[in-house]
Amino acid sequence: MLTTNEIRTTFLEYFAGKGHQIVPSSSLVPRNDPTLLFTNAGMVQFKNVFTGQETRPYSRATTAQKVVRAGGKHNDLDNVGYTARHHTFFEMMGNFSFGDYFKPEAIELAWTLVTKNFGLPKDKLLVTVFSEDEDAAGLWRSIAGLDDSRIIRIPTSDNFWRMGDTGPCGPCSEIFFDHGPDVPGGPPGSPDEDGDRFVEIWNLVFMQYFEDPPGVRSPLPRPSIDTGLGLERFAAIMQGKRDNYDTDTFVALTQASADLTHQSVDGPFKASHRVVADHLRSTAFLIADGVLPSKDGRGYVLRRIMRRAMRHLHMMGTREPVFYKLLPVLIQQMGQAYPELVQGEALIRETMRGEEERFKAMLDRGLGLLAEETDKLTPGAALPGDVAFRLYDTFGFPLDLTQDALRGSGHPVDVEGFDAAMTVQRERARASWVGSGDTALETVWFEARDKFGASEFLGYSTEQADGEVQAVVVGNGFVKEAPVGAEVAVLLNQTPFYGESGGQAGDTGTLTANGLRIAVTDTQKKAGDLIVHYGTVTEGTLRPGQAVTATVDHDRRSAIRAHHSATHLLHEALRRKLGTHVAQKGSLNTPDRLRFDVSQPRPITAEELAEVEAEVNRLIRENSQVLTRSMTPEEAVAEGAMALFGEKYGDEVRVVSMGGADGNKSAWSIELCGGTHVNRTGDIGQFRITAENGVSAGVRRIEAVAGKAAETLSLANEQRLNQMAAMMKVSVADAPERLALLLEERRTMERQISQLQRQLAAGNAASAGVEDVGGVRLASRNVGDTAPRELKGLAETILKQGNADVVVLISTAGDKGSVVAAVAPETVEKVDAVALVRAASVAMGGKGGGGRRDMAQAGGPNAGAADAALTAVREALAGAA
Incomplete structure (x- = not known):
């Protein structure tokens, strides 16, 4: 007996031997079809190839495609677990021809594989064709040797495939397996076709027309082939089963569920084990493909699937989270064919456990409310929509979970009432947002x-x-x-x-x-x-x-991701170095830099910044995986995650962990964050702090660069250093010592120049003579480019010579006026130095100065008014005297 894994391998290798490229399964989240919630067929990833919008380096392909049908028009959720062949997740095997071979080759390839390689008896097989497709009927007769009694013509759209209202289309041909007359059901096209006797195993689509507008078809210049074989159905046939859940993969999963719950596989909870097994597969694969449980879109469908499985586990007696414990069995069964399960095991496990913990916390109360409300109903009466909405809004029960819980009770749910309650809530939320004080949105x-x-x-x-x-x-x-x-x-x-x-x-x-x-x-x-x-x-x-x-823009996004992830590491490094008082007060992550504001009462020293920078770079070199989980804000904070300043969090948050292998409390950094991040810390590249300064009382701002921006900065700094070393005619290694020597020489020369300037200025001021103003001896002079800081010492020197009662000096260095006034002790009672410098300052366009009565200084922007300033001093002195 072939296992499911062996069947998959045989199929792919058969077509690879016929010149087909084995193409890995695409994501369950379709990237090339916005009309689809999930990938629901094998041809989805090739849609643009069939329409001519994309070309591939091959014209033949074969795949094992992951498929989910649990939302939109393809929704099998309600039937899963209660029928033999309904699943939310299944695998679609297929072979494709993009303008290469057509009907004859497609039929021959399919018939040979099924009858020779897989060995199914020919007398157990029959086919359907579109009623107008005589070509296909003739080929089945000539290639497979089928007579007309086993070639059933179907006149309906069931056997004519369309990509949409317009676009490529064509007739279909299906292969059916006959389980025998002892199984109820009739052949396809008959009134009893829904029975279990005849099971469709393979659908061949002959894409030969282009329809545009609807109803008007023209032949395609390059007819193509699209086929699909349901692996689970085919495995059941190959393993002699009539029920997909009796195949090896599902037997392993349902037995694991039975072992975990201590409930017999074939006992009263048979359907529950099947629900758990099916939903385990869709849950794990959706999370592996980047979907996390949420209240909207794909995340909401995932949550419905997860919580439906969790409710069935609860029905079987589990009271602690156990769903995630089944994951190793699934990985053992399917991990080799789909390595994304192995790579994403930690994320899948933590997401499953966290979701079940949240659901368990409310499940008993929700089921209690449901029991109370159903007890009030008369037989056959519908559960009121507002009650169903309360279960959804308060206890996290999706509508279909409530419907599933009522299965067999005879009580439907008032869906219209549920929708009306949902609309009222949305209106209330909108009004609350507008009046919340936030920026009014359009x-x-x-x-x-x-x-x-x-x-x-x-x-x-x-x-x-x-x-x-x-x-x-x-x-x-x-x-x-x-x-x-x-x-x-x-x-x-x-x-x-x-x-x-x-x-x-x-x-x-x-x-x-x-x-x-x-x-x-x-x-x-x-x-x-x-x-x-x-x-x-x-x-x-x-x-x-x-x-x-x-x-x-990939390069720009990558640069932003590097800066954002570096910000998380920087935040934690600061907290570990400076203390837990450090909290984020604002941030900016752009392609070329990051800016990070934190609560910190004092400047961060250069030594501290160097240690923080080194620690961030150490974490980057560690190259640990960056893990993301979904949970409530309260649970995230309880695990040590830091909420970000200014962020508004809903019922669900993304928790980003860095610097640890398993994404739990042992992680080095754990933060609530909805942004995009690198896959591993090593992807950041490198990290450099460029500035630190204060922005307000108790808040410091750090600016830094990461990734390519850090490389650019390092290169620029290296080039500058090389240029400076070349200018000093020394090696880069000797540049610091040479620069220190040059600076010391400069300081020595500046001191010498300053001393000479003072001597010259003092001599010039003294030689200018002293004038009598109102009985006060005044020595005043414009000392030109003398540095303003020298004026006070010069004035004191001249005053000590005893030839003047008041000394006023003005410097015009830097095209600005600077004035100093010094008054002898015996003259202070009559003359105020502050009044004199204020008069000079006003004359030079300034606003006054300050100091003591015996020594004051001031300035003004207009150095050209120095003489006028001296005149203003004389006038002020005359008035004071």
């Missing part, structure tokens, strides 16, 4: 939020993705189109662009489509959780409804 974005919901941010795991244009704003209003040159604000349903928040600058980049290009110059958050792209239409005409490829 009404237009609240309208967009109400209409479209929150933007889905994909930028934690990718820098390029397709999005659908939901709204275009020019000025202060929505527009139906924006031509070339228009300055626009664009809202997408999903985007990799980060909207400025938490100190991290918004992304720049491009939005493109065929004939359309928007240069995005900034990205901002509006109305709480809308991500709005600001830019200019440089090509084409932008309209709502268009699909565009959003591409973030």
Whole structure:
């Protein structure tokens, strides 16, 4: 018996031997189709290849594609665990031809693999074709040897595939396995086709037309092939089972659930074990692909899946978090084929455990409320919508979890009432935001939020993705189109662009489509959780409804990430060096620098800064993984995470851990942060502090650079040092000693010059003679470029000679006027030096000066008015005398 892993390997190796490129599974979060919540088919990653928008270096491909169907039009969640073949997560095997081979080769490849390589009996197989596709019917007869009784013609759209209302399309052909007459059910196309006797195992799509407009088809110049074989269904057939949950992978998972809960696999909780096994797979793979539980979008679907599994575990008697304990079994089963499970094990485990801890805290109370309310209902009556909403809003019960809990009770849920209560809450939240005292946000974005919901941010795991244009704003209003040159604000349903928040600058980049290009110059958050792209239409005409490829400027994002992650390390290094009083008071992370404000009562010394810088660089060299988890703010703070200044946190927060291997309390840095970060601390490169200064009482500001910006600074400093060494004609190693010698020589020369200037000035002042002003002997002089700091000493020297009662000197050094007045002790009673310098200052355009009655100084910007200042001194002295 082939295991599921062996079947997957056999399939891929078979097509690889037929010239097909084995292409790894794409992410469960589709990057090239904004209409999809999750990747729901194998062809999704090749969509642009089929439409001609993208080319690959190969024309044949084969994949094992991860698929989730738990939201949107492909939603199997309600049936999972209660049927034989419904799953939220499954694998779609496929082979693809991009204009290479067509129907004959596709049918031959499929038939050979199924009957020869896998050895299924030919008499157990039958096929369907589109009723108008005689080519396919003839090929099945000639290649497979099937007679018309085993080639069923289906006239409906079930056997005609379309990518959309317009675009590539073509007929299908399906291979079915017959379990035998003892199993209820009829062949495809019959009234009993929903039975279990005939099981579809493979669908071959013959992409041969292009439809545009709807209903009008033209032949494709290069017909292509898209196939899909459901691995779980095929494994059941290969292992002689009629139920997917009886295959080896699911048996291992359901048995692990039974061992954990001490409930029999086939007992009264059989369906619960199956729910747990299926949901474990979708949970782990979604988290591995960057989805975290939240209240919106993909994160909300993940939370629904997780909490549904957790409720079933609770039903089986578990009272502590246990869901995450099943992860090693899943990794053992699927980790080799999908290494992202191994790489993301720590994040997956912690996310699962944290979500179950939160859910467990409210589950008993929520189920208690549900029991109280259902006891009040008459048989068959619906649970009121406001009660279902209270379970959602207060206890975190998604609507479908409440519906699942009521399964078999005969009580549906008033969904319309639930939706009405949700609308009331949104209106209340909007009114609360507007009146909260924050910056008033544009009404237009609240309208967009109400209409479209929150933007889905994909930028934690990718820098390029397709999005659908939901709204275009020019000025202060929505527009139906924006031509070339228009300055626009664009809202997408999903985007990799980060909207400025938490100190991290918004992304720049491009939005493109065929004939359309928007240069995005900034990205901002509006109305709480809308991500709005600001830019200019440089090509084409932008309209709502268009699909565009959003591409973030990679180099700029990488530089921002390096600075943001370095800020986290800097914060913790400061706290460990200076004390826990250090708290963030503001930050800025841009491509070329970081700015970080912290509470700190005194300047940080150069030695302390050097130690902090060295510690950050040590953590960078450690190259530890940067881990992200989702939890409540309270739980995060309880684990030691630091909340950031000025941030507003909702029910869910991202917790970023650095400097530790497992992302828990042993991590070196743990912070609440919604920004983007490097994958490993080594990705920061290097870190350099460039400045430290005060910005307000008790707040110090550190400026620094990281990554490429730090490299640029280091190179520039090295070049400057080399230039200085060359100018001094010494080696770089000898430059400090040579510079110190030159500075000492300069100080010696300055002292000598100062002494000569004083002697010269004193001699000039003395030789100027002394004049009598109102009976007071005045010695005054403009001493030219003499340094202002020398004036006081000169005045005291002249006054000590005893030839004058008052000395007034003015310097015009630096094109500014500086004045000093000195008054002999016996003259102080009659003359005030302060009054004299103030008079001189006013004459030179100043505003007065200060000092004592016997010695004062002042200045003014107009050095050319020095003589007028001396005249003003004489007049003031005459008045005082």
